[in-house]
Amino acid sequence: EDKVVQSPLSLVVHEGDTVTLNCSYEVTNFRSLLWYKQEKKAPTFLFMLTSSGIEKKSGRLSSILDKKELFSILNITATQTGDSAVYLCAVVANAGGTSYGKLTFGQGTILTVHP
Amino acid sequence: DAGVTQSPTHLIKTRGQQVTLRCSPKSGHDTVSWYQQALGQGPQFIFQYYEEEERQRGNFPDRFSGHQFPNYSSELNVNALLLGDSALYLCASSLYPGVYEQYFGPGTRLTVT
Numbered sequence: 439e440d441k442v443v444q445s446p447l448s449l450v451v452h453e454g455d456t457v458t459l460n461c462s463y464e465v466t467n468f469r470s471l472l473w474y475k476q477e478k479k480a481p482t483f484l485f486m487l488t489s490s491g492i493e494k495k496s497g498r499l500s501s502i503l504d505k506k507e508l509f510s511i512l513n514i515t516a517t518q519t520g521d522s523a524v525y526l527c528a529v530v531a532n533a534g535g536t537s538y539g540k541l542t543f544g545q546g547t548i549l550t551v552h553p
Numbered sequence: 554d555a556g557v558t559q560s561p562t563h564l565i566k567t568r569g570q571q572v573t574l575r576c577s578p579k580s581g582h583d584t585v586s587w588y589q590q591a592l593g594q595g596p597q598f599i600f601q602y603y604e605e606e607e608r609q610r611g612n613f614p615d616r617f618s619g620h621q622f623p624n625y626s627s628e629l630n631v632n633a634l635l636l637g638d639s640a641l642y643l644c645a646s647s648l649y650p651g652v653y654e655q656y657f658g659p660g661t662r663l664t665v666t
Contacts, residue, residue, distance in 0.1 A: 470653045479641065479660040481596070486654055526595055530653045539586065539653045540609050543595030
């Protein structure tokens with residue numbers, strides 16, 4: 439069974455700090471890894487990573503994938519109170535020979551940024 | 554550009570009842586997936602619809618069923634509700650099944666009493 443584990447489960451920091459969120463996975467026939475930010479209800483898409491070692495960046499957020507060690511990290515620099523949210527990691531695998539885009543999620547990391 | 558919309562926002566039902574949740578995908582998307590998110594957990598895949606057919610299914614009982622209409626909108630039906638069905642139900646759409654980037658709606662909060 440596909441498995442995605444995120445750590446830490448929760449994190450409390452102050453504005454300006456840099457945080458690193460971790461996501462490890464055990465899946466059959468990995469295809470891609472996605473990061474989402476969930477503030478109230480709808481998860482919003484951040485990054486999709488398919489190749490090892492290529493960093494994706496968007497403003498203060500960046501992410502990288504290591505397909506050999508089966509993990510990804512999400513970095514947020516100079517954190518702001520608006521970064522407070524649940525960060526979800528999801529993996530697409532191709533276990534059954536199809537790639538219909540089923541996302542298997544981790545349990546999420548709750549990030550709280552204090553002023 | 555309209556994003557993914559879901560209705561209703563909140564719903565309260567009694568054990569044993571049936572419920573129908575609705576989803577309209579993002580403009581231009583023809584693939585809809587449904588997820589269940591229990592409190593404090595990540596979303597769990599229920600099933601995915603494309604071309605009005607269920608293409609893939611997660612580990613959910615037959616009480617959970619769905620439908621996709623010619624305009625790509627979708628419904629999730631849950632029969633014989635249990636207390637454990639209380640959760641946030643999220644709908645996500647994508648351009649087509651092979652595109653993994655999925656866009657989520659705001660969800661329907663279902664409470665079963």
